[in-house]
Amino acid sequence: MSDVTVEALHLSKSFGHGPPALDDVSFELSGTGAIGYLGPNGAGKTTTLKLLVGLLRPTRGEVRINGHSPTADRKRALWEIGALVETPEPYPMLTVYDALATVGLARGLRRESVDAEIDRCHRALELPPFGRRVGALSKGQRQRVSLAAALMADPKVLLLDEPTSGLDPAERVLVRRLLVELKRDHLVLMSSHQMFEVGDICDELMFLDRGRLLVRDRVDRIAERVQNREVDVEFSEPVDAARMEPIRQLGATLRPLSDRRWRIAFAGVDGGRPGVLVACQRVAPVVQFANTFLVVEEAYLELIGRST
Amino acid sequence: MTEAVESGAASSAAPRAAVSDLAQFRTVTVSQLTNYLRTYRFLGLLGFVALISVLTIAFELHAGVTATRIAQLNRSSEYLSNFLAYAGLWIVISAAFFGGDALSVDFSTGAGYYMLVLPIKRSVLLAGRYAAATVVTLAIVAMYYLFGLGGAIYFFGGGTIDWTNLGLSLAIAVLFTLSALGVAFCISAVFRSPSSGVLVTILVLYVGLTTLQGVLELANVEPWMSLTYGGGAMAAVLDTDFLHYQTVPLGEDQFYTIWSASVSEGVAIMAAYAAVFLPLSTFLYYRKESTG
Numbered sequence: 001m002s003d004v005t006v007e008a009l010h011l012s013k014s015f016g017h018g019p020p021a022l023d024d025v026s027f028e029l030s031g032t033g034a035i036g037y038l039g040p041n042g043a044g045k046t047t048t049l050k051l052l053v054g055l056l057r058p059t060r061g062e063v064r065i066n067g068h069s070p071t072a073d074r075k076r077a078l079w080e081i082g083a084l085v086e087t088p089e090p091y092p093m094l095t096v097y098d099a100l101a102t103v104g105l106a107r108g109l110r111r112e113s114v115d116a117e118i119d120r121c122h123r124a125l126e127l128p129p130f131g132r133r134v135g136a137l138s139k140g141q142r143q144r145v146s147l148a149a150a151l152m153a154d155p156k157v158l159l160l161d162e163p164t165s166g167l168d169p170a171e172r173v174l175v176r177r178l179l180v181e182l183k184r185d186h187l188v189l190m191s192s193h194q195m196f197e198v199g200d201i202c203d204e205l206m207f208l209d210r211g212r213l214l215v216r217d218r219v220d221r222i223a224e225r226v227q228n229r230e231v232d233v234e235f236s237e238p239v240d241a242a243r244m245e246p247i248r249q250l251g252a253t254l255r256p257l258s259d260r261r262w263r264i265a266f267a268g269v270d271g272g273r274p275g276v277l278v279a280c281q282r283v284a285p286v287v288q289f290a291n292t293f294l295v296v297e298e299a300y301l302e303l304i305g306r307s308t
Numbered sequence: 309m310t311e312a313v314e315s316g317a318a319s320s321a322a323p324r325a326a327v328s329d330l331a332q333f334r335t336v337t338v339s340q341l342t343n344y345l346r347t348y349r350f351l352g353l354l355g356f357v358a359l360i361s362v363l364t365i366a367f368e369l370h371a372g373v374t375a376t377r378i379a380q381l382n383r384s385s386e387y388l389s390n391f392l393a394y395a396g397l398w399i400v401i402s403a404a405f406f407g408g409d410a411l412s413v414d415f416s417t418g419a420g421y422y423m424l425v426l427p428i429k430r431s432v433l434l435a436g437r438y439a440a441a442t443v444v445t446l447a448i449v450a451m452y453y454l455f456g457l458g459g460a461i462y463f464f465g466g467g468t469i470d471w472t473n474l475g476l477s478l479a480i481a482v483l484f485t486l487s488a489l490g491v492a493f494c495i496s497a498v499f500r501s502p503s504s505g506v507l508v509t510i511l512v513l514y515v516g517l518t519t520l521q522g523v524l525e526l527a528n529v530e531p532w533m534s535l536t537y538g539g540g541a542m543a544a545v546l547d548t549d550f551l552h553y554q555t556v557p558l559g560e561d562q563f564y565t566i567w568s569a570s571v572s573e574g575v576a577i578m579a580a581y582a583a584v585f586l587p588l589s590t591f592l593y594y595r596k597e598s599t600g
Contacts, residue, residue, distance in 0.1 A: 015599060053425045055598035075329075078427035085425060086598075089418030093346035094339065099422075102339040106332050106426050113322040120322075133346075149422065153324050185319060 004080045004157045004187065005030040006052065010061035012211075013047050020059070021047045023211040029157075034183040036198035037191040038300055039208035045191040046086065048208070049161050052189075053083045065157075079107075082150035083159040087166075089142065092135025096127060096145055099134050100152055107153035121148035124178050139166045147175065151182075158182065160190040164197060176200055199296040207303045214303050222299045231273065233280050234261045234288040247279045260287075332428050336436025337443075344444045349405050357398050357448055361455035364391070368459065376463050384464035385473065389546035391456040392477060395449055396539040397514070399485050402448050404509035406441035407492025409502030411593050416500050420598050430594050438489060438586075445485045453478060470546065477545045480574060484539040487578040488513055490585035491535065497592035500600075528565045532573065535581045541574025 006029040013022040022044040029035065037045050050056040052063055054070030054077065063070055068077035090099035097118060104114040121127060125148050128141040137145065143166045150158060163179070164172045172194075179188055179201045192198050198205070205222055207214040215222070238259040248254055252266040264280075266272045280286050344350050368376045380387040411434065414420030423433060453474075460469060491513060496505040513536065521531040530553070531537045544550050552570055555563045569577065 050598060055420070055424055057597060075427045075429055078425065081425070081427070083425040086421045087418045088421035088425075090422045091339065091343035091419060093343045098339065098342055102335055103426060105335040106327070106428050108324045108327040109322055110325065113324075117322045146422065150425075153322065154319055182319070 003030075004066055005064075006157060006187070006189075007064040008048065008052070008061070009064065011048070011051055011058050011063065012060040013044075013051060013056060014059045020211050022051070022058075024061070025208070025211070025213045026061075027206065027213065027216060029187055029189060032183060032185055032187055033204065034179060034188040034190065034202040035204045035206060036202035036296070037189055037206050037208065038195075038198060038296075039191075040304055042210075043208045044211040045208055046161055047211075049083070049085050049159050049189075049191065052159055053078060053081060053085060055085065080156040081159060082152070082155035082157070084146055084150045084163055085159070085161045087143075088146040088149070090134045090145065090149070092133065094134050095131050096134065096137070097130040099145060100148055103149045103152045107155070109153050117152055117154075118148075121151055124148075124151065126174065140168055140171055143167055144171065144175075155186075157187045158189070160188065162192055163190055164192070164194060172197070195297040195300060205296065205299070207300065209304050219296070222296075230263060230265045231276060232257065232261060232263050232288070232290050233276075233286060235280075235284040236260070236287050237284050239284050243283050246282065247276065250275065250279055252276065329429060329432050332432050333436050333439070336423075336428065336433055337439045340437050340440035341443055344406060344440055350444055350448075353398075353402060353405060354448055354451065357452055358455070360394075361452060365455065365459045365462075368463065373463055380463070382464075383548060384460040384468040385470050385546045385548050387460050387463060388456055388469075388474065388477075389543045391459060392453065392546065393540075393543040395452055395481055395542055396484065396536060398448055398452055399445060399481065399488055399539070400510065400513045400536070402445040403441070403485065403488035403492045403513065404506050406444050407438075407489040408496055408506035408509035410437045410441055410493055411496040411589070411596075412499050412502050412505045415596055415598055415600060416502055424598065431590050434493065434590055434593050438493060441489050441492075442485055445489065446482060449481050449485065450478075453481070473546050476571065477542050480539075480542045480545060480571065480578075483575060483578045483582075484535075484542060487535055487581035487585070488539075490582045490589065493589040494585040494592065497589045497596060525566060526564050528563075530565075530567045532569075532577060535577060537567070538569050538574040538577030538581075541569045541571050544568050544574070545571050 008025055008027050011022055011025045012020050014020045025044070025048065037048070039045050047056065051058055052065075052070065054063075054074050057071055065077040065081065070077040094102070100118045100121065101114050104117050105111070109117055118130065122130075125144045127144055127148055128137055134142065134145065147163060150160065164175050167175060176197055179190070182188060183201065183203070188201075190198070190201070199219065202219060204216070204218050206216040239262070241254070241256070244254050244262060247264060250266065252264045255263040255265075257263055264276055266276050277286070277289055280289065371379075376387075380390065414424055424430070457469070457474070492505075492509040495509050495512065499505040499508060517534045517536040521534045521537050524531040524534075550570075551568065553565050553567045555565050557563045
């Protein structure tokens with residue numbers, strides 16, 4: 001259970017004379033769970049994360065982590081923070097082991113615990129061979145080492161800037177599952193452009209555009225707000241258009257995605273979803289009935305579109 | 309690649325304790341030193357200095373023992389003083405190589421996103437890197453001293469060595485290293501590009517200060533504000549005919565003065581440089597942001 005509180009208080013950041021990269025953003029994070037931090041490129045997501053870990057100084061406002069400023073008192077402020085911001089690069093001549101041991105020792109692990117901790121990260125992230133030099137790793141391998149560094153010594157809060165960027169599909173799945181497990185007893189704030197990923201991992205969303213925080217809410221409430229009316233259904237057996245006719249008669253529009261998968265756009269508000277599910281179950285056994293991807297993506301498009 | 313996260317892999321049971329600044333300093337130093345010792349930069353510079361040392365002694369051997377003794381006034385201290393006159397150059401180059409990008413690397417590459425997000429004070433990070441850069445620079449300097457000592461023993465015999473002044477010279481080399489690295493770290497805290505930091509450090513410490521020294525000597529002013537002038541004490545301490553200054557006539561009523569820093573003067577200059585530039589480096593490093 002995380003007992004860390006991260007506060008952004010009227011946070012603004014300007015670079016030069018242009019419009020502010022971040023404009024009066026305030027939020028408080030505490031407890032456990034995963035929060036998606038979403039917005040288009042240049043919205044201020046990375047700037048926020050940099051401010052939270054003290055890589056930037058706010059032009060106005062302040063960051064407090066358990067009451068400590070990450071610029072003035074970084075040792076106390078960042079003690080329970082594991083961060084992956086931009087593209088970290090450990091020293092290229094260090095081995096994977098050296099790079100992670102440095103982080104573990106700096107975070108207060110005893111020498112005898114470091115090996116066990118690196119082994120834990122290896123089991124979670126399938127790290128490259130420990131003796132390989134960081135400079136010889138692929139982009140995806142380096143990203144996994146950097147993610148492992150964020151996890152070393154098990155900090156209670158994880159601030160992750162596009163954590164699956166540069167990873168192949170299998171690595172993405174691995175990291176996604178890890179984050180789902182981690183959020184049970186950690187607080188995870190992650191930015192991402194992968195809407196499916198965010199929908200899969202996060203319980204709460206914050207939408208940012210042009211430096212301003214537009215919305216912060218739970219995923220289910222955001223789903224209600226955007227009134228999503230599309231679901232993807234997968235049957236256990238092939239289902240043709242004739243068998244889907246009862247669903248069409250409910251007023252839904254159907255689009256086949258494969259012989260067993262259909263996309264159903266139903267009439268009415270979100271409350272019509274249970275009726276569609278019941279109707280589908282009468283057609284054939286339903287293996288999957290999913291809409292999370294669409295919720296996050298549609299919410300994103302609607303909110304960002306509304307703000308432009 | 310497996311898709312499942314192994315049970316228990318997501319959370320740790322490893323004990324974690326408050327860690328002192330000193331322990332973090334040790335961690336940073338070891339990490340930085342490990343990285344430096346494996347770089348081509350270190351191995352190349354070490355090899356280059358060794359090559360120059362070997363060539364110098366080879367030329368002396370080619371000239372013959374007697375000719376070398378005569379050229380060095382039959383004194384091992386004179387030989388060492390002349391040989392070690394180049395130690396300052398190696399220190400400047402090494403300081404530029406290992407200090408010129410020591411801090412800028414955090415703001416121009418992803419290294420900063422790895423190290424600066426850790427719960428470590430920036431002053432501790434700087435101190436650890438400074439210590440590591442000092443160790444590698446001194447490793448190169450120590451090797452050069454060993455070559456000089458070997459040459460002196462070969463040409464003049466072990467019994468002729470003035471160990472006290474040689475030790476003093478080495479101590480001054482350590483101080484010169486600390487102050488030159490202070491300047492290099494300060495330049496590194498100003499520049500964003502690592503190569504700019506390295507180049508500017510060499511330009512400032514070697515070209516800039518040496519030129520300033522020459523100009524001041526032409527104006528008959530002692531160049532006490534130059535670090536490289538103060539570093540000359542490394543060789544001067546072994547010079548048994550040491551003169552603080554010599555006037556050289558240029559013509560009627562015109563002359564210029566060649567100055568040499570005494571040990572006390574050299575130590576004062578170097579200590580002043582270290583005292584000014586190290587705190588300044590720390591201040592600049594604290595203020596610097598990762599805007600890239």
